[in-house]
Amino acid sequence: IRTAIREDVQGGDVTTHALVAASHRSEAVIFSKEPAVLCGIEIACKVFRVLNRNVKCQMLAKDGQEIKPMKPVLALSGSSRALLTAERTALNFLSYLSAIATKTFRFVQQVKPYSCTILDTRKTTPTLRFLERYAVRTGGGSNHRHDLAEMAMIKDNHWLIAGREKIAEAMRLIRQKRVPVELEVDNLKQLEEALQWNVDIILLDNMTPETVKKAVGLRNKWSKKTLLEVSGGINTENIRSYAKTGVDRISIGGLTHSRNAIDFSMEILPK
Secondary structure, three states: OHHHHHHHHOOOOHHHHHHOOOOOEEEEEEEEOOOEEOOOHHHHHHHHHHHOOOOEEEEOOOOOOEEOOOOEEEEEEEEHHHHHHHHHHHHHHHHHHHHHHHHHHHHHHHOOOOOOEEEOOOOOOOOOHHHHHHHHHHOOOEOOOOOOOOOEEEOHHHHHHHOHHHHHHHHHHHHHOOOOEEEEEOOHHHHHHHHOOOOOEEEEEOOOHHHHHHHHHHHHHHOOOOEEEEEOOOOOOOHHHHHOOOOOEEEOOHHHHOOOOOOEEEEEOOO
16 A cells, blocks of 8 residues: 555645645545445555544445445545545555456356356466455455465476476475475366376366366266366356356456456545
């Protein structure tokens, strides 16, 4: 929050300080101009309080709640300078995090009839991953590995550099660290090979729903303990086709890297 505020006011708020007296007080409300799943309401409050700890915030909705257009979600009162100076930073947090939560919620609703988990990926904004991950959880999704130490994930580039002959030895070393192991495959032949290594999760990369269904059948014959995850080209139009195959997890980079901002606004109330 302090870093975000410094972006705006490291040189001061010239306009507000010229027009508004330090002693002036106002009341305001914040609302969305479109339907959304709210996320970041407490962060927005803290933005105002970082500038002036005496600003009073009344949260009229909570994170994870579906909100309606033009209905206030936050009521504010206190220093007019603080309200005006912190306005854009607070709204940016709300717009950005609510967009992720809303998009995640829409995907989660699509797969609700199926036993399938919606996951984010590491395609996040540098230094803001923990906030984006929070927004995904707020929308009903789950988080994939947070960093490279949390889980071993052997992807196609690892295959190309290390070669298949080194995978088995690598698996032994990884298991000594007691972390989950996920292995990416591009086709059913690779899947059959991966199933023999008893990894925790197999990622089916850029496969069609028809191929994924065959993959689920192969997995079920081998061991249902190995989870199957799908990724690549997933959208709201095709996600049900993937979910109904029986796959366990669907990871979607677009939850965090391709979101549209939710339009929030702050209105100063007349006295």
